Amino acid sequence: MKVLLKYAGLFQSFFKASLMSELEYRFNIGARIVTDIIWYAAQLSVFEVLFKHTSSLNGWSLSETRVFMGILFVTDALYMLLFSENLDRLGAKVRKGDLDLLLVKPINSQWMLSFQKVSVAYAGNLVIAWAWLLWALFQIPSFDWFQLAWLVVSVPISIVIIYSIRFMTSATALFFTRADAVNYIWYQVYRLGTRPHGFYPIVLRFAVLTLIPIAFLASVPAQIVLGKDGPLILIWGLFVAIGLLKLSTLVWQRGLRAYSSASS
Amino acid sequence: MLGCARLAVLQQLEYRFNLVADTIIQPVIVGLVEITLWLTFFASTGQSELVGFGREFYLAYAIWAAFIARLSASWMYEMQMIEDIETGTVNSILVRPISFFEYYLGQLLGYKALITVISLIAPLVICVALDLPLMVERIPLALALVFYFIVFGHIISLMIASLGFFFSRVHHLTVAKNITLWMLTGEFFPLDLAPEPLRSLLVALPFSSAAFRPVGYLTGRLPIESIYDGFISVTVGILVLAPLATLMWNAGRRRYSGTGA
Numbered sequence: 001m002k003v004l005l006k007y008a009g010l011f012q013s014f015f016k017a018s019l020m021s022e023l024e025y026r027f028n029i030g031a032r033i034v035t036d037i038i039w040y041a042a043q044l045s046v047f048e049v050l051f052k053h054t055s056s057l058n059g060w061s062l063s064e065t066r067v068f069m070g071i072l073f074v075t076d077a078l079y080m081l082l083f084s085e086n087l088d089r090l091g092a093k094v095r096k097g098d099l100d101l102l103l104v105k106p107i108n109s110q111w112m113l114s115f116q117k118v119s120v121a122y123a124g125n126l127v128i129a130w131a132w133l134l135w136a137l138f139q140i141p142s143f144d145w146f147q148l149a150w151l152v153v154s155v156p157i158s159i160v161i162i163y164s165i166r167f168m169t170s171a172t173a174l175f176f177t178r179a180d181a182v183n184y185i186w187y188q189v190y191r192l193g194t195r196p197h198g199f200y201p202i203v204l205r206f207a208v209l210t211l212i213p214i215a216f217l218a219s220v221p222a223q224i225v226l227g228k229d230g231p232l233i234l235i236w237g238l239f240v241a242i243g244l245l246k247l248s249t250l251v252w253q254r255g256l257r258a259y260s261s262a263s264s
Numbered sequence: 265m266l267g268c269a270r271l272a273v274l275q276q277l278e279y280r281f282n283l284v285a286d287t288i289i290q291p292v293i294v295g296l297v298e299i300t301l302w303l304t305f306f307a308s309t310g311q312s313e314l315v316g317f318g319r320e321f322y323l324a325y326a327i328w329a330a331f332i333a334r335l336s337a338s339w340m341y342e343m344q345m346i347e348d349i350e351t352g353t354v355n356s357i358l359v360r361p362i363s364f365f366e367y368y369l370g371q372l373l374g375y376k377a378l379i380t381v382i383s384l385i386a387p388l389v390i391c392v393a394l395d396l397p398l399m400v401e402r403i404p405l406a407l408a409l410v411f412y413f414i415v416f417g418h419i420i421s422l423m424i425a426s427l428g429f430f431f432s433r434v435h436h437l438t439v440a441k442n443i444t445l446w447m448l449t450g451e452f453f454p455l456d457l458a459p460e461p462l463r464s465l466l467v468a469l470p471f472s473s474a475a476f477r478p479v480g481y482l483t484g485r486l487p488i489e490s491i492y493d494g495f496i497s498v499t500v501g502i503l504v505l506a507p508l509a510t511l512m513w514n515a516g517r518r519r520y521s522g523t524g525a
Contacts (some may be wrong), residue, residue: 031440033436035436035439038444049457050457201300
């Protein structure tokens with residue numbers, strides 16, 4: 001309990017420091033929110049255009065696809081808020097030797113690296129994402145609103161899975177001089193999660209649920225909320241999330257053993 | 265400028281795995297994700313054609329658009345231009361006998377020429393292997409339009425970078441611009457699928473020359489006239505934006521004072 005309180009206190013301090021630092025660059029806050037709105041529009045445009053030419057795609061209607069997109073935006077906004085900046089900069093920290101300063105602190109280095117910077121601007125996107133999701137759900141007259149409660153379980157599972165995969169790809173910076181390529185590939189893997197996994201051929205569908213479980217980003221939560229899938233799949237999701245989190249810690253510890261300082 | 269282009273090629277060849285991931289692995293994954301969407305569309309709707317074109321046209325479009333859009337986009341050099349202005353590194357370029365614009369344009373074109381040579385083999389092989397529609401003889405003209413668009417895109421990059429003189433952090437504008445281009449260029453879907461009047465507007469804008477026009481032309485979806493229209497549209501874009509970019513750059517430079525030893 002004492003440890004938990006210590007980490008909660010630290011997170012609070014990180015949050016305050018991040019907020020102060022972001023308020024220094026107010027133009028940047030607006031730019032970030034607008035950027036994500038454009039990203040939302042880009043994702044939506046594909047389906048909005050496709051559904052002009054059909055009423056159903058592999059059992060998904062336009063209204064259901066909008067719900068899927070809403071859940072994608074919510075999960076994405078949460079991930080961006082908590083982890084994006086920390087994990088995107090991990091490689092640079094290793095290269096510039098900034099990692100050394102973190103390693104000597106009396107705190108879990110993986111935790112500190114992951115939570116040090118909270119991208120407060122994305123809180124605005126979270127609000128927009130929720131607004132879109134609720135609007136999309138209102139378009140389905142028969143929607144059972146109790147189903148929405150499954151998000152309380154499924155979204156944290158999604159976040160842990162996405163965090164763990166991204167953390168491991170970022171941690172490759174400890175093994176290679178420049179791991180930019182792995183980051184490029186991460187962005188494309190992430191893209192796989194921006195479509196309902198039911199759209200993919202069977203082999204790929206299996207892969208995004210097991211080998212690279214990116215389907216948990218939005219597709220699985222959306223299927224459960226819309227009643228297309230039973231909540232039992234969340235047990236598998238929980239198992240995957242715990243396994244990947246554990247694996248990310250192992251990769252980090254292994255990486256630290258391979259790491260040699262870059263600063264003077 | 266040729267020296268700058270050579271410099272860019274040498275720099276990129278230093279990290280060959282990064283280069284392969286950036287130019288081949290990335291667009292292949294993007295193309296495959298888009299292909300699955302089109303396969304799903306045709307399988308679930310039971311349609312054999314969409315606006316007059318069969319499934320193979322859309323598969324060819326998806327794979328080529330991923331590569332051509334990657335070729336016409338500018339992330340890395342635009343970010344570097346912004347960083348140069350933010351950190352003051354721009355000082356070292358300002359004293360050289362070449363303009364900031366030309367210095368980076370040379371590097372950008374060199375880099376793009378390199379990735380053209382490396383990356384275009386992949387869509388060619390995929391199209392031949394899957395027997396998708398492709399008119400090889402149309403590739404040079406399609407690429408000429410893409411490279412002309414790159415010059416236009418670089419003018420936009422200069423405008424964004426110039427904002428760095430006025431605001432402390434403008435990196436997100438690059439991200440915003442490039443994501444906007446995903447929609448405007450036709451990277452995600454052929455622009456002629458959009459409903460009117462959006463369709464006419466999207467096709468008329470110079471951004472369609474970054475993916476829709478060249479990909480549509482080399483996959484047989486569009487006639488040669490669309491390429492000519494693309495050149496005209498990009499020229500108009502350059503004529504409109506070039507004076508504006510010059511104005512912004514000059515205003516920024518007047519405001520800027522160099523720091524550092």
